[in-house]
Amino acid sequence: MSLARGYAVTDNTAPLKPFSFERRAVGPDDIRIDILYSGICHSDLHQARDDWGGAQFPMVPGHEIIGRVVEVGANVTRLKVGDIAGVGCMVDSCRTCDACEHDLEQYCEQGPTWTYNSRERVSGELTQGGYSDHVVVEQRFVVKVSETLDLKAAAPLLCAGITTYSPLRHWKVGPGQKVGVIGLGGLGHMGVKFAKAMGATVVMITTSPEKGADAKRLGADDVLVSRDPAQMKAHANSFDFLLNTVPVGHDTNPYMSLLKRDSTMCMVGVITEMDPPLTGGNLIFGRKSVAGSGIGGMAETQEMLDFCAKHNIVSDVEVIDIKDVNEAWDRMQKNDVRYRFVIDMATLKNAA
Template sequence: MATTAEPRSEATTGPTKAKGWGTDAPDQPLRPMEFERRALRDDDVAIQITYAGICHSDLHTARNDWAGTQYPVIPGHEIVGKVTAVGSAVTRHRVGDTVAVGCMVDSCMACDQCLDGWEVFCREGCTQTYNSPDRRSGEITKGGYTDHIVVRDHFVCKVPDGMDEAKVAPLLCAGITTYSPLRQYGVGQGTKMAVVGLGGLGHMGVKLGVALGASVTIITTTPEKGEDARALGAEDVILSTDAAQMEAAATRFDFILNTVPVPHEIDGYLSLLGRSGRMVIVGALTQMPGFVGASLIWWNRAVGGSAIGGIPETQEMLDLCAEKGIYPEVEMIAMNEVNEAYERLLKNDVRYRFVIDMARGI
């Protein structure tokens, strides 16, 4: 809940010492680190982090799987906490507010994409929450596996009153990554929707699709996930390894959310789309195998991709989740358990998202 405390300006808040967990090299485990957060700028918000989600992207960046990691790196872009100070120009947030920060912390705020609320596609490139140069100082950003963070106020979202703060963090990546394409392509009442893959992204796709009124089916390679899928709200389950089930589902769906995080063939999934159906890929970031052109041309199908949404859409997603009581399924861990969590993540041994509880030590 917001307080009446006065904002603190850059002039009264200097650089601060921070503690976190990061790594020095792709083959090294995460370890405790100390570093300095910048002094508060006029448009900054300082946040004491209470919870931080663990995303596959954190693991990929820590291990330089996508190349470009600048070490030492401190991951974490699913952040929830309390405002401890605000710059002199900040009006949207007050000391004591519960707030959240996602995958980006700045952009030019002047190009057409930023002005349209799509800061993630800033023409000059958005500043990511970690492993990204600060627009003003050039310093490399450090993420949410830390005790506190300083972020430009526009990129700080409000956590609606009454939400379970411990479960909110994964919404800032897994939530908005799956919500954005559903909103962009009009998924709602009467939509026949399928979700490929039941992991951190997929389980949120099911929950959000159901909340928007869609009839949701899970497509998986794992029979054991059928019961979980139905518990999450899915009406049906299809095993993609069962040719008869796939054939029976031909042209059934209006929309397919593909959350598989590794390269894979998509022709079989495209056959499940009906006339003018669309598949949106949100999981795989590296090169995908080709597909047969007729899979698109026949039935007027389309395939595309989607990143996270902008800040307005992220706040809209949080508000919907608060209204509908939608949360990710989470497993709470202490900060010193992060390396074990990474190894379990590689084995898909989590249902369905790890969250670091900063109260359990950093």
């Protein structure tokens, strides 16, 4: 066992406070990582406030982890001491179901073991996340990160990155295609960068005209303001794929008119009900599809990180001291961040 320090919430109304706890000893297949940077995801706030139910306390959030390997078990072959490593949303799965056997651990039929607010499969102990000084994870669920990347800006790749990369790869986005990214936030700004690097013509679709300049800075070829009927009409029936990153329930019906026949809109941001509901005719007339996608498997996450190293893709981040994490959560709730907060975990040493 090893003593860990971090920040935790103790109930669904409590602020994040310093917290000490024990990590398991490094087993034969385990990797111990000293955490350098931990990204802040909006789901950290949702989990801590029990917005989705099932919250377990005390809870150390954080599933966008970048750190340095400091210890490996006897059976570890994928990384070595000194490597830069990443840990995302999962730290285990059943490994035997059809999904796991096809490297789709995020769809494990028994349910993945999440990086925090979950239970370890063997010990039953509560998992604790990346707002802490170190973590111990089985090697299958650790990825190697190139030191050519800006490591602080690479942390959100472990969630925001793979969440947007995976559907773009699955629906084979590439040259000659017109792709729309709906919503310019933590997920949307990564979707623009990936789709552009894959060779597509990228249109940022937003309700906020003032975001247009930033969308083009990120790589968008054009900006479509969805509240403008004339712009929507001009782009009707022209998109090969839509990546919808909006994180709350919203009206998806207008977006369906943008799709070509036999094309798909993929939802990656919202997990609650849609209001108003999707009208069936918007699917039937044009044989159009609405689909969903959740993060990515471990093999694909490694592929994504290698793609990022090749194309020098990272997130746009604001780095904070851990003592300011509650303020960052408040700002995130107000969408006051461009586009991800990342905690410099070196500041934990001086935190009260």
